[in-house]
Amino acid sequence: MALNPAPPALLVLADGTALRGYRYGAQGTTVGEVVFNTGMTGYQEVLTDPSYCGQMVLFTYPELGNTGVNSEDGESPRVQVQGVIVRHGCRQPSNWRAQESLADYLERWRVVGISGVDTRLLTRRLREQGAMNGAISTEILDPQELLERVAQAPSMAGLNLVPRVSTAQVYEWHTPTPKQWEFAAVCPQPDPLVVVAIDFGIKHNILRRLASYGCRVVVVPASTPAADILAYDPDGIFLSNGPGDPAAVTEGIATAQALVKTGRPLFGICLGHQILGLALGSQTFKLKFGHHGLNHPAGLGNQVAISSQNHGFALDRDTLAPELQITDWNLNDQTVAGLRHQELPIFSVQYHPEASPGPHDADNLFAQFVAQMEHYRQIQRG
Numbered sequence: 001m002a003l004n005p006a007p008p009a010l011l012v013l014a015d016g017t018a019l020r021g022y023r024y025g026a027q028g029t030t031v032g033e034v035v036f037n038t039g040m041t042g043y044q045e046v047l048t049d050p051s052y053c054g055q056m057v058l059f060t061y062p063e064l065g066n067t068g069v070n071s072e073d074g075e076s077p078r079v080q081v082q083g084v085i086v087r088h089g090c091r092q093p094s095n096w097r098a099q100e101s102l103a104d105y106l107e108r109w110r111v112v113g114i115s116g117v118d119t120r121l122l123t124r125r126l127r128e129q130g131a132m133n134g135a136i137s138t139e140i141l142d143p144q145e146l147l148e149r150v151a152q153a154p155s156m157a158g159l160n161l162v163p164r165v166s167t168a169q170v171y172e173w174h175t176p177t178p179k180q181w182e183f184a185a186v187c188p189q190p191d192p193l194v195v196v197a198i199d200f201g202i203k204h205n206i207l208r209r210l211a212s213y214g215c216r217v218v219v220v221p222a223s224t225p226a227a228d229i230l231a232y233d234p235d236g237i238f239l240s241n242g243p244g245d246p247a248a249v250t251e252g253i254a255t256a257q258a259l260v261k262t263g264r265p266l267f268g269i270c271l272g273h274q275i276l277g278l279a280l281g282s283q284t285f286k287l288k289f290g291h292h293g294l295n296h297p298a299g300l301g302n303q304v305a306i307s308s309q310n311h312g313f314a315l316d317r318d319t320l321a322p323e324l325q326i327t328d329w330n331l332n333d334q335t336v337a338g339l340r341h342q343e344l345p346i347f348s349v350q351y352h353p354e355a356s357p358g359p360h361d362a363d364n365l366f367a368q369f370v371a372q373m374e375h376y377r378q379i380q381r382g
């Protein structure tokens, strides 16, 4: 039985590039910043990562959706991306864990996508000119008309998207990484360390790794003042990943400033790393096309970790506060990938140690956070 051909769809970029393809996901029109992701696996994790809020993801891997989607691999309870761009979108998945096809999943979450477009051409354009806004539509099929929609969209620089994705309620997280996927020694704790995680758009796998390392995790909204965080008497505070321009998250930066003064252990990932840097007086800038992939080398000296990355902004190495020491460079472009405070138990990484796209190289950072919290607790309890 022949499958009905998918209905037409149109993609335009802000520079006027227009490509025709087929609907892959929901009907409608969507506008956002287009970024390319070079990962060969993990599309479900990408699509549900709250850090992608406001962005349309162009997958450079040419075949998407083969393993479908399941109820376990989401990094948050919903699809977060603004749109999906693929070369070939599989409509009939085959995998023992598949519960739904990717196209149906996108449609269920009302996310507009396009397949059948030349993703190599688009990637080259974004590499040459930088990430830019774009639109996908299944209903506006005239390039000029769709381009007018793109022109109305705000630029990512200056956008605070954290309120769109942060939790409204405080909750506790208890679920560790499932046994069949666990790869590091887990230390069960009789008197668990208490971590308050500030949710700027937190990924489930960060919460799972903290639980796997024996922590009791209290997740709080991004707008929670420092005094309310300290009311939990946490052994450590975690600053999560999240979407948008870090410099626009002024409330989070002020909270981090207050927390730094307490001397408690702080650990930041991605947006959390940028917020810690900003809190200490450093500045951020927008990268040309960002880092979105699974194999970015990060390191210093002869130590290199293969890391998963997803960010469009970075801390400016020339404005780093003097008390911050660089622990990792992104070895592709020499941007700052990791920091440690010289005196206080504070450290952060621009990459994602919780992601395990094959390598688990950076998972030991969670052990490092735990060691700092244990040390802090010992000192406090004398």
Ligand SMILES: NC(=O)CC[C@H](N)C(=O)O
Binding pocket: 051, 240, 241, 242, 243, 244, 245, 246, 269, 270, 271, 272, 310, 311, 312, 313, 314
């Ligand atoms: N994954 C993240 O936390 C991304 C941080 C920030 N939104 C950036 O694009 O740089």
